[in-house]
Amino acid sequence: MIEFRSVGFSYPNGVRALSAINATIQKGEFVFIAGPTGSGKSTALKMIYRELKPTFGEIWVNGLNVGTIPPKRIPYLRRTLGVVFEDFKLLHGRTVFQNVAYALEVVGTDRHEIERQVGRALQLVALGHKADQNVEHLSGGEQQRTSIARAIVNGSNLLIADEPTGHLDAETGWEIMQIFEQINKEGATVVVATHNIDWIERLQKRVIFIYEGETIEKYIKGANRLGLSNSSVLSP
Amino acid sequence: MASRTLQFFLLELSNSLKRNILMLVASVTTVTILVFLLGLFLLFFMNFQRIRSAIASELEIHAYLKQQTTDDQALTLKHHLASLTHIRSVRYVTRDEALSELRKDTKGEIDLSGIINNPLPAYLSIQVDNPESIPAVASAIQSMKEVEQVNYFQKIIDQFVSLFKTAERLFLGLVILMLLCTLMIIHNTIRLCVFSRKKEIEIMQLVGATSSFVRWPFILEGAFYGLLGATLALIFLAPCYHALVSEMSIIFPILPLAKGHELFPLMLWLLVIGTSVGCSGSYLSVNRYLHC
Structure with missing residues (x-):
């Protein structure tokens, strides 16, 4: 489903964020991409949905080399996956329904079908009763759930979340992680970038570590303690 | 564009206008003020050109014919001249008519009763399409064998042409400057609106x-700002211009100022400019x- 083949990325100012990452994520998997802040987790995810283009190497998503697709095709790639952001990235001044429906409006979905699919997605994240509320009036957890509903509403089988609990308290964060687990159980591939070792310990999923400097010790110890023998440790 | 998508865009436009009411007010006010000022400039320019054309249409070339020229020859020459470029109309004035015109013009202030043999020559009174072409047309007529002399008040026309050319260039420059300012300011205002929504x-x-x-x-939102602003500008501009024209018509009744339906093309242009x-x-x- 997702394959990183010797992928590296450097910013235009020459700062290297990632070098020679190799990793494979299978269909239906739930995978954490872990590592300390600044280790390149978000960079790796941004390359999956082509917000960033790899400086070298190849990234294959659903059989498509995303590094080579022309800019005009990027929207079509993004329609095949859902992305959840740390800062929610909701359209302000709009309701929960309108935010979730936007992902379907861009593909010209019929109005009745939009109502049906948005209703289903909101039920899954337990927000059906807040469909008509303006997103600015929601709590952080509810806003993130709206963001998850938007990511899954188009029926895509790949969900990418970049530090989805970074702005939330521990309890709300755990609720969000449980929603991801539920989505994964229903068949979708879920990739979550996090620097929070608690989620990794509690959910017991495969972890791809991206580390920098001495912080690797903490993650290797964590992985060993958890018995995550199939997890990868990637050097930036 | 599918009707479903168009429907969504219109809904987005409607919601966006409600959400960004301050931006709406700022943009529409800017467009209204600038289109109003641009409209004023264009109206002045338009009327200036009308006055210039009116004066120009009064300018005539008089081609005095040789004594031995018969009426038939004069009429043939008249038809020939009327077919030439730059010539708008040609009027043949016989010797008798020339004397009558002189009597009428002098209004009895000069005693012409002693004239037994009419000394005045017949002439062709020629109007051209624009004052700039008068010297060339006069020169061409002068070379014709039936013509004794050509008179067109060269000095006055040269001064007139020079004055109006300078004024017209100045006015045109101001209109272009105003148009550029309008485009830049409206563009920058809309850019600010879009900037606030870059996220x-x-x-x-x-x-x-x-x-x-x-x-x-x-784009639909920008068009709406432009159209609404330009419409408001016209709503303010129309009574202001009407009041100005009414005053001017009392003071200078002969001025051929644009009124009524003559203003429609300009109004349409202002709407098009605002919207685009x-x-x-x-x-x-x-x-x-x-x-x-």
């Missing part, structure tokens, strides 16, 4: 919206934030 544009693209899907609601600047301003501004 929204980024999010739309992240959920799979194509550039055109993101762009269209903004709104559209192009939005288009260019949104493009700055579109990454794919």
Whole structure:
């Protein structure tokens, strides 16, 4: 489903964020991409949905080399996956329904079908009763759930979340992680970038570590303690 | 564009106008003021050109014919001249008519009763399409064998042409400057509106919206700002101009000022300018934030 083949990325100012990452994520998997802040987790995810283009190497998503697709095709790639952001990235001044429906409006979905699919997605994240509320009036957890509903509403089988609990308290964060687990159980591939070792310990999923400097010790110890023998440790 | 998508864009426009009411007010006010000022300039320019044309239409070339020229020859010459370029009309004035005109013009102030043999020559009174072509037309007529002398008040016409050319260039320069200022200020105002929503544009693209899907609601919004602003400008401009023309008509009744339906093309142009600047301003501004 997702394959990183010797992928590296450097910013235009020459700062290297990632070098020679190799990793494979299978269909239906739930995978954490872990590592300390600044280790390149978000960079790796941004390359999956082509917000960033790899400086070298190849990234294959659903059989498509995303590094080579022309800019005009990027929207079509993004329609095949859902992305959840740390800062929610909701359209302000709009309701929960309108935010979730936007992902379907861009593909010209019929109005009745939009109502049906948005209703289903909101039920899954337990927000059906807040469909008509303006997103600015929601709590952080509810806003993130709206963001998850938007990511899954188009029926895509790949969900990418970049530090989805970074702005939330521990309890709300755990609720969000449980929603991801539920989505994964229903068949979708879920990739979550996090620097929070608690989620990794509690959910017991495969972890791809991206580390920098001495912080690797903490993650290797964590992985060993958890018995995550199939997890990868990637050097930036 | 599918009707479903168009319906969504119109809904987006309606919601966006409600959400960004301050931006709406700022943009529409800017467009209204600038289109109003541009409209004033264009009205002055338009009337200036009308006055110039009216004066120009009064300017005539008199081609005095040789004594031995018969009426038939004069009429043949008249028809020939009427077919030439730059000549708008030709009137043949016989010797008797020339004397009658002289009597009428002098209004009895000069005693002409002693004239037994009419000394005045017959002539052709020629009007041209624009004052600049008078010297060339006069020179061409002078070379014709039936013509004794050509008179066209060269000095006055040269001064008139020079004065109006200078004034026209100055006016045109001001109109172009005003138009550029209008375009730039409206464009910058809309750019600010779009800038305030650049995060929204980024999010739309992240959920799979194509550039055109993101762009269209903004273009429609820009068009709406432009059209509404220009319409308001016309609503203010019309009574101001009407009051001005009424005053001017009392003081200078002979001035051929534009009125009524003559103003429709200008009004239409102002609406087109307002709307297209709104559209192009939005288009260019949104493009700055579109990454794919």
